[in-house]
Amino acid sequence: MLNILVYGAVTSAVYAMLAVGFTLIFGVARVLNLAHGAFYGLGAYSCYLLTGRLGWPLLPAALVAVLFVAAFGVAMERFLVRPLRHSALAVLMITIAVGLLFEQAMYLLFGSEARNVPAFSNATWSYAGLDVSGQRLLTLGFGIVIIGLLWLFINRTRLGSAILALSQDREGALYMGIPADRIYAVVMAISAAIAAAAGVLTAPFLTVQPTMDLLPMIKAFSIVIVGGLGSIPGSILAALLLGYSETIVAYAVSPAWTEIVSLVAVLLTLILRPAGLLGKRAAF
Amino acid sequence: MRSRPWIFVPLVLAALAALPVIVKSEYLLGILSVCFIYGIWAASWDFMSGLTGRENFGHALFIGAGAYTSAFLNARFALNPWWGLPAGAAMAVLLALVIGFPTLRLRGPYFALAMLAAATIMQRLTLIFWQYSGGEEGIPGLDPLLNSKIGIYYLCLAALVLTTAALLLLARSHGGLLLRGIRGDEAACQAAGIDVTFYKIAALVVSAACAGMGGVLYAHYQEAVTPDVFSVALSISIIIMVYVGGIGTIYGPAVGAILLALLPELLRGLGQYRLWAYSVVLIFILFFAPGGLVAPLWRRAVGLAR
Amino acid sequence: MSALLEVSALSKRFSGLVAVNEVSFSIAPGEITGILGPNGAGKTTLFNLLTGFLPIDGGEVRFDGHNLAGLAPHRIVNRGLARTFQLCRPFSGMSAFENVMVGCLAPRVRHREAPETRAREILAAVGLAHRAETKVDVLPYGDLRRLEIARALATRPRLLLLDEPFAGLGSSEIEPLSALIRALHRSEGLTILLIEHRLREFMQLVSRVIAMDFGRIIAVATPEDIVRHPLVIEAYIGRAEDDTTGDALGTA
Numbered sequence: 001m002l003n004i005l006v007y008g009a010v011t012s013a014v015y016a017m018l019a020v021g022f023t024l025i026f027g028v029a030r031v032l033n034l035a036h037g038a039f040y041g042l043g044a045y046s047c048y049l050l051t052g053r054l055g056w057p058l059l060p061a062a063l064v065a066v067l068f069v070a071a072f073g074v075a076m077e078r079f080l081v082r083p084l085r086h087s088a089l090a091v092l093m094i095t096i097a098v099g100l101l102f103e104q105a106m107y108l109l110f111g112s113e114a115r116n117v118p119a120f121s122n123a124t125w126s127y128a129g130l131d132v133s134g135q136r137l138l139t140l141g142f143g144i145v146i147i148g149l150l151w152l153f154i155n156r157t158r159l160g161s162a163i164l165a166l167s168q169d170r171e172g173a174l175y176m177g178i179p180a181d182r183i184y185a186v187v188m189a190i191s192a193a194i195a196a197a198a199g200v201l202t203a204p205f206l207t208v209q210p211t212m213d214l215l216p217m218i219k220a221f222s223i224v225i226v227g228g229l230g231s232i233p234g235s236i237l238a239a240l241l242l243g244y245s246e247t248i249v250a251y252a253v254s255p256a257w258t259e260i261v262s263l264v265a266v267l268l269t270l271i272l273r274p275a276g277l278l279g280k281r282a283a284f
Numbered sequence: 285m286r287s288r289p290w291i292f293v294p295l296v297l298a299a300l301a302a303l304p305v306i307v308k309s310e311y312l313l314g315i316l317s318v319c320f321i322y323g324i325w326a327a328s329w330d331f332m333s334g335l336t337g338r339e340n341f342g343h344a345l346f347i348g349a350g351a352y353t354s355a356f357l358n359a360r361f362a363l364n365p366w367w368g369l370p371a372g373a374a375m376a377v378l379l380a381l382v383i384g385f386p387t388l389r390l391r392g393p394y395f396a397l398a399m400l401a402a403a404t405i406m407q408r409l410t411l412i413f414w415q416y417s418g419g420e421e422g423i424p425g426l427d428p429l430l431n432s433k434i435g436i437y438y439l440c441l442a443a444l445v446l447t448t449a450a451l452l453l454l455a456r457s458h459g460g461l462l463l464r465g466i467r468g469d470e471a472a473c474q475a476a477g478i479d480v481t482f483y484k485i486a487a488l489v490v491s492a493a494c495a496g497m498g499g500v501l502y503a504h505y506q507e508a509v510t511p512d513v514f515s516v517a518l519s520i521s522i523i524i525m526v527y528v529g530g531i532g533t534i535y536g537p538a539v540g541a542i543l544l545a546l547l548p549e550l551l552r553g554l555g556q557y558r559l560w561a562y563s564v565v566l567i568f569i570l571f572f573a574p575g576g577l578v579a580p581l582w583r584r585a586v587g588l589a590r
Numbered sequence: 591m592s593a594l595l596e597v598s599a600l601s602k603r604f605s606g607l608v609a610v611n612e613v614s615f616s617i618a619p620g621e622i623t624g625i626l627g628p629n630g631a632g633k634t635t636l637f638n639l640l641t642g643f644l645p646i647d648g649g650e651v652r653f654d655g656h657n658l659a660g661l662a663p664h665r666i667v668n669r670g671l672a673r674t675f676q677l678c679r680p681f682s683g684m685s686a687f688e689n690v691m692v693g694c695l696a697p698r699v700r701h702r703e704a705p706e707t708r709a710r711e712i713l714a715a716v717g718l719a720h721r722a723e724t725k726v727d728v729l730p731y732g733d734l735r736r737l738e739i740a741r742a743l744a745t746r747p748r749l750l751l752l753d754e755p756f757a758g759l760g761s762s763e764i765e766p767l768s769a770l771i772r773a774l775h776r777s778e779g780l781t782i783l784l785i786e787h788r789l790r791e792f793m794q795l796v797s798r799v800i801a802m803d804f805g806r807i808i809a810v811a812t813p814e815d816i817v818r819h820p821l822v823i824e825a826y827i828g829r830a831e832d833d834t835t836g837d838a839l840g841t842a
Contacts, residue, residue: 032393097563104560256412263405270386465692468681477667477696477745
C-alpha cells in the first residue's frame with residue numbers, strides 16, 4: 001500500500017514534469033513538439049558527458065546540462081520551427097527530424113549501450129518495510145518544487161500572464177501587442193529545461209540510451225490528451241492519474257501491463273471526453 | 285505524342301521486369317524487392333494522409349499488424365503463407381477502425397498522436413509478451429511466399445504496380461476528390477453535404493489494408509518478423525519517403541520510397557547512418573523543396589514535352 | 591402555406607454569455623429574408639445552430655416539418671438546407687470546377703444527375719464558366735464569393751443561408767452579385783435567408799428583415815419600416831464607433 005503511494009507519486013512527478021512543458025508549448029505556440037523526448041534525453045546525456053567523461057561534480061554538471069538543453073530548445077525554435085510556422089505539418093516534421101537527429105547523434109557519439117549518471121543521493125530511505133532510494137524521493141521533491149515555481153511564474157509575473165493570455169486567446173493577445181516570437185522562445189526554454197531536469201533526475205535509476213526519448217514522449221502526450229491539450233492543471237491531474245494507475249497495475253497485475261494503461265487511457269478519453277479532463281471542447 | 289515522358293512509364297516498367305534476366309545477382313534483386321515493398325507503404329500512407337492532410341505517425345502499426353498476423357498463422361498454425369495476405373490486411377483494417385473511429389471525428393492532432401502511441405505500444409507489447417511473440421528475436425522460420433528470389437522479385441514488383449495504380453485510380457475518382465476537399469477545409473466539406481468522417485475512415489481502411497499486405501510480403505521475404513516492424517523509425521522513414529516523392533501524388537511517394545530505400549544500399553557504409561541521412565534529407569526538403577522532388581520533376585518533364 | 595423553416599425559442603450560451611437568446615421566427619417557401627444586426631449580435635451563431643455546426647442549448651429548429659436537433663451538418667445539408675461562410679472557404683489546391691464538384695457529390699444530388707454536367711451548369715449559372723479550370727488560390731475575391739454560393743447551390747438546397755455574401759466586396763461588385771442572387775431566387779424558386787450587418791446592400795433584395803441585437807430578435811418588418819424602428823436605430827446609434835452606422839441607416 002505504502003509502496004503504491006510513494007512509487008506512484010514519483011512516477012506522477014516525472015510524468016508531470018514531462019507533460020507540462022509539452023502542453024505549454026502546444027497551448028502557447030500551437031507547436032506539437034515531437035522533439036520533447038529528445039530534450040529529456042539530451043538532459044540525461046549532457047549530464048553523463050559532463051560527469052562521466054569530463055569528471056565534473058554532479059551539481060554544476062546538472063545545472064549546465066539543464067541550461068544547455070534550454071538553449072538548445074530556443075535555438076531549435078528560432079532556426080528550425082519559426083521559419084516553417086506557416087505550415088503545421090512542416091513544424092511537426094521538423095520536430096520529428098530533430099528527435100531523429102538526437103537519437104542518431106547519441107548513438108554515434110556514445111554507442112547503444114546504457115550509460116550511468118551519478119545520483120544526487122545514494123541513501124536509501126526505509127520505513128515500515130518499504131525501501132525507496134533517496135534519488136527517487138529527490139525526484140519527487142524537485143518535481144513538486146519545479147511545477148510549483150512554474151505555477152507561480154505563470155500566475156504571478158508579467159511575462160507569465162502574457163504567456164497565459166497567448167495560450168487562452170491567441171488573436172486577442174496578438175492584437176494587444178504581446179510579442180509572440182519572444183514568448184515562444186521563453187516558453188520553449190522553460191519547456192526544454194523542465195524536460196531536461198526530469199532527464200537529469202531520473203537518469204540514475206532509469207536507462208540512459210539513445211532511444212530513451214521515445215517512451216517519455218509517448219507518456220507526455222498520452223497525459224496531455226487525457227488532461228486536455230494546452231491545459232496545465234489538466235496535465236498535472238492526468239499525470240497523477242496515469243502515474244498511479246500504472247503503479248497500481250504494476251503491483252496488482254504485472255509490470256508488463258503498465259504500458260497498456262496509457263493507450264487505454266488515451267483511447268477512452270478520445271471516445272468519452274475528447275477535449276480531455278480539463279480541456280476546452282474544440283469548436284468548429 | 286502529346287506528352288512524351290509518359291512513354292517512360294512502360295519503359296521503366298519493362299526495364300524492371302527484364303532486370304532479373306539481365307542481372308543474376310540475387311542480392312540486388314532482394315534489395316529491390318524490399319524497395320518495392322517500401323513503395324507500397326509510402327503510396328498507401330500518402331493515400332490517407334497525403335490526400336486528407338491527416339498525418340499518420342504510426343503507419344508501422346498496420347505494417348506490423350500484417351506481418352505478425354501472417355507470422356502467427358504461418359509459424360504457430362502452419363497455415364499456407366498466402367493466407368497471410370487477406371488475414372494480415374484484415375487485422376490492419378481492424379486496427380484502423382479501432383483507432384480511426386474515436387480519433388478521426390475530432391479535429392486537432394489526436395489521430396496523429398494516437399497512431400504514434402498505438403504503434404509504439406504494440407512494439408512494447410511484442411517485447412513484454414515474448415512467450416507468444418518471440419520478444420526481441422521475433423518469429424523466425426517463416427515460409428517464403430515463393431521459392432525463388434526471382435519469383436519474389438516479380439511478386440513485389442507486381443504488388444507495387446497494382447497497389448499504386450489502384451490507389452492512383454481511387455485518388456483521381458470522385459472519392460479522391462472529396463478526400464482532397466477534406467484536406468482543403470473540413471467544415472466547408474460538411475457544408476457541401478459530405479460525411480467527412482466516413483471518407484476519412486474509408487481512406488484509412490484502404491491505406492491500412494495496403495500497408496498490412498505490404499507487411500505480410502515483408503515478413504515472408506525476410507522469412508522472419510521482429511518488433512522493428514512496429515518501430516517509430518519505420519513510420520517516420522515512410523513519411524520522409526513521401527516527402528521526397530511529393531505529398532499527395534501517390535506515384536511520387538512510391539518512386540521516392542524506392543530511391544530512398546535504395547540509396548543506403550548503393551552507398552556502401554551508409555547503411556548504419558540511414559536514419560541520420562533521412563533526417564538531413566527531410567530538413568532539406570522542408571526548407572528548400574516543400575513540394576518534394578520526384579513529383580515536381582516529373583510534372584516539369586511532362587509539362588515541357590507538351 | 592406552412593413554413594419551410596420554423597425556429598422556436600432557440601438559444602445558445604458560451605461560458606456565461608448568451609449568444610442567441612430565445613430566438614423564434616419562421617420562413618415561408620419562396621421568401622427572401624434578411625437578418626440584420628450589428629457585429630456580435632449573434633447572427634453567425636444563429637446560422638451555425640441552424641446548420642448543425644454548433645450544438646443547440648435550447649429550443650427547436652424544424653425544417654420542412656422535421657426536427658433538426660442533433661443532426662450532423664452534412665445530414666442537414668442533405669435535407670436541403672445549405673449555407674455559405676462569412677469568410678470564403680474554398681478548397682485550396684483545387685480548381686473552381688473541382689470545388690463545385692464536391693457539392694455535386696453530396697448524397698442528396700449525386701445519383702440524380704451526372705456530377706460533372708451539373709458542376710459545369712452551376713459554374714455557368716454563377717458566371718464562373720471561364721474560371722472552371724483556374725486554381726482557387728489565384729481567383730480574385732469577388733469570384734471566390736460566387737464560388738462559395740456555387741458550392742452551396744450544387745447541393746440543390748431548398749433553403750439557402752448566405753452569411754454576409756457581400757463582405758469584402760467593393761461597391762461595383764455588389765450590384766452584380768445581388769442581381770445573381772435575385773436571378774437564382776427567380777429561376778430556381780430558391781428560398782433564401784441572408785445575413786448582413788449593413789442594410790444598404792440588401793434593401794433591394796429582401797422582402798422582410800429580422801433585426802437582431804445581443805442575441806435577441808428586436809424587430810421584424812419590411813426593409814422600409816425597419817430603419818425607422820426605434821430599437822434598430824438604438825442598436826446602431828448605440829455603437830457610434832461602428833463606422834458603418836451612418837452607412838447602414840443613412841441610405842434608407
